[in-house]
Amino acid sequence: MASLYQTSTIVPSADASTVAPAFAIFNASSSNATANLFLGETRQLTHHVLANLTNLSLTNSGLFTFPDPNAPIRTPEDCKNFPGDSVMFPGTITTTVFNLLLGGSLIHTTPLASPCFPDYKNQDSAKCAEITSNWFNDSYIHTDDPTSINAILFQGTTCVPSVVNPFATHCTLGSYPTLSVNVSTVAQIQLAINLARNLNIRLVIKNTGHDFGAKSTGAGSLSLWTHNLKDIHFYGDYEEGSYKGPAFKMGAGVQVFEAYKAAREANVTIVGGEARTVGLTGGYILGGGHSPLSSIYGMGSDQVLSMEVVTADGKFVTASETSNPDLFWALRGGGGSTFGVVTSMVIKALPKIPVTTVTFTLSTGTEVLVDQFWQTLRAYFQDFIRYTDAGMYSYFSLNALTGNYVWTMQPWFAPNLTAAQFKEITAPFWNATRIIGVDLKPVYKEYDDFYQAWDESFPLESWGTNLQRPGSRLFPKENWEDQNKLSETFEAIRYVVDSGGYVLAFNIAPNPKGGYPDSAVNPAWRNAVLHAVDAVTWTQDMYPELIEIWSSVLTFDWGPRWRSVSPNSGAYLSESDYIEPDFQQSFWGDKYDRLYELKKKLDPWNVFYAQNAVGSEDFQMSDNVFGMLPSQNSRLCRKKPTPVGK
Known part of the structure; x- marks a missing residue:
């Protein structure tokens, strides 16, 4: 690493507005990467800076030190330290010093919906109305907030507007982190990691919070908010x-x-x-x-x-x-x-790549019978391999939540293909629809570049409901090479829709002809031609016991059916069941053992934890919601070894 050429000075009695943050500046060439470091990446914490803090006798500066490579790894406590367990975190002195070192970027969490309640003394009816009206349909307000996340069901829905919970009267942190760091430099990340490691505090990372599994939240935690690293x-x-x-x-x-x-x-x-x-x-x-x-x-x-x-x-x-x-x-x-x-x-x-898209909607009713609906969908399923071999991708949904069966294709996406080429490749499907007697009225659009096709095809995603829980499965190409297996696969997907579920699916095959690098990517992706997400939904007025029963259908009825027709495949970790059975195999297959070994080698202190992440099986939350869903609004503790013979 390049030699230090500037260090900051920390004055213990100063406030955050007058103190230089704790970092040293390095030349851009100090990284091994070919690309130059961004400005924030040149601001790094060093042993030299820490020595300066010690020389200044800055209170609690030892909490931010790097580990001694010659010291043994300490035996970890049973649970991560929780607010109130120690005077250190989030103690006034520690928090003040931390904020000084960070240059004033420490945020005391105020939940996004807090203006709707009196608890944080910031109640504002106009602001509440704005948050309420945009809660579901404007994901930007959530991604631009330090702690708001998509998976509010697992957060505990402890501070939500009336459109989520009309009976809510108070706002509490729940599993939102106690403190967040608005990250702009490497030094800030290093300070937070060192503090979390040295005090055994739960550390979480939030970029956008765009996650179905509550990986970027945790009660009593310190959060790194990386959202503003926009270079x-x-x-x-x-x-x-x-x-x-x-x-x-x-x-x-x-x-x-x-x-x-x-x-x-x-x-x-x-x-x-x-x-x-x-x-x-x-x-x-x-x-x-x-x-x-x-x-x-x-x-x-x-x-x-x-x-x-x-x-x-x-x-x-x-x-x-x-x-x-x-x-x-x-x-x-x-x-x-x-x-x-x-x-x-x-x-x-x-x-730059041109794209053709096709959109359509099919719904049962007076003109389309249920049998016709499913025959049409089965005809579409028939040639998934042909479509992906041509580089196609499709994004479609299936449900019967309104009483009628609805299939929405939004969109069928064909990179590097003209509309004429698209029609030629998909001709057997359109011929089948005519025989079935269904007119899908497809809308074709051709674009000169990917950006315009993407921009017009994919609407802003919805956000923040506590009334559903998703799962997923990667269905392999071999199921399309055997008509019996294909029929079993199709029926397993239909079963979910017939049972009241919502299916969001992707005809996709990430197995490019030019090959791909060796990495930790789930090997099931390389054999897949269908990634399907199933979601169970409920209504606000359901009793918790009924929600628990309905929620269990996803994991213990629909999940086994999908796994039974794809026994050697897996699931996509970023869009999956919150309590995916045997998640190690589902998300990483035969790569898991190597990942687990690397986790123990690279993070022997268990600084990093997330639900269903590598190594997470060694920990558990101290409480559940709806009987079986680990509550992030509880303590994170090590699992105790199972006694011999038990």
């Missing part, structure tokens, strides 16, 4: 390992809509998600990341050339094929909040 730099001719070509370096807070806009301006294309507010270089890529372009280019994580990461020991390192390759392997698909805090990634940029 983007385009390289027209980038070299990393064997790759030579255009690439972007993007901060961890860059969202899909921002990344796609930058790619359009550079006249290139990048592989990202369909949802606008997802953090592209955050949990999306760390979990693998499927895309409308996956049938051509593979997973989002397949595009990564390097990452800048702060690890559990507080070190700032580069992860690439040549620098910390084991960490690089794990971060691409091994899941977020597990191996470190990513500050930026370098990802491949691809040529």
Whole structure:
């Protein structure tokens, strides 16, 4: 690492507005990455800075030190420290010193919906009305908030507007973190990680909170809010390992809509998600990341050339094929909040690509009988392999929640194909619909570039309901190579819809013809042609006991049916059952053992934890909701070994 050329001075009696934050500035070349560091990445915590704090006799400065590499790993406590367990956290002195070192970026959590209640003394009827009217349909208000998350069911719905819970009268933290750091520098991340490790505090990471499994929240925790790491730099001719070509370096807070806009301006294309507010270089890529372009280019994580990461020991390192390759392997698909805090990634940029889209809706009623509905859908299922072999992707939903069966194709997405080519490839399906007697009235659109096709095809995603719980399954190509297996697969999916469930599905095959890098991505993705999400829903007036019964249907009825027709496959960790059975196999297959070993090696202190993340089986929440769902609004504790013979 390059030598220190500037250090800050910490004055214990000063306030955050007059104190320089605790960091040293390094040359951009101090990283092993080919791409220069962003400005915030040059601001790093060092032993030199910590020595200065000690010399100043700054109170509690020892809480922010790096681990001694020669000292044994201490025996961990049974549970993570909770507010009230120690005077240190969130003690007044510690919090004050922490905020000074951070340069004033510490946030005391005030839940997003708190203006609707008197508890935080910020009640504001106009602000409450604005939050209430936008709660479900404006995900930006949640991603721009330090602690708001999508999975409010598992948060505990302790501070929600009346559209979520008309009976709510108070606002409490629930599983929202006690404190958050508005991250703008590497040093801030290092300070928080060191404090969490040294005090055994639960640490969580929130980028956007766009997650179905409550991975970015936790009661009594300290949170790293990486959302504002928005730097983007385009390289027209980038070299990393064997790759030579255009690439972007993007901060961890860059969202899909921002990344796609930058790619359009550079006249290139990048592989990202369909949802606008997802953090592209955050949990999306760390979990693998499927895309409308996956049938051509593979997973989002397949595009990564390097990452800048702060690890559990507080070190700032580069992860690439040549620098910390084991960490690089794990971060691409091994899941977020597990191996470190990513500050930026370098990802491949691809040529500009035209797209054809098709949309339609089919609903039962006076003109379409139930049998016709399912015959039409079965005809569509028939050629999934043919479609993905051509690079296609489709995004469709199925439900009968209103009494009629409804199939919405929004959209059938065909990169690098004209409308004429699309019609030729899909001709057997359209011929079948005519025989069945159904007119889908498809709407075709052709676009010169991916951005416009994406922008017009995928609406802003909904957010924040406590009235549903999803699961998922990756259905393999082999099920389409055997007509009996295909019929069993189709019937298993129909069963969920007939039983009152909602199905959101993707015809997708992230197994590109050009191959893909070795990484921690679930191997089931490489064999899949269908990723399907099933969701159970309930109404606000249901009793908790009835919700528990209805919720259990997802895990213990629908899930087994889907697994029975895909026994050697898996599920997508970022869109999955909150209590996925045997999640290790489902999310990572035969790669799990290596991931678990790396987790123990890279994070022996268990600084990082998230629901269903690698190594999470060693921990448990101290309480449940609806009988069986671990409550993030409770203590995080180590599982006690099962006595021999039990």
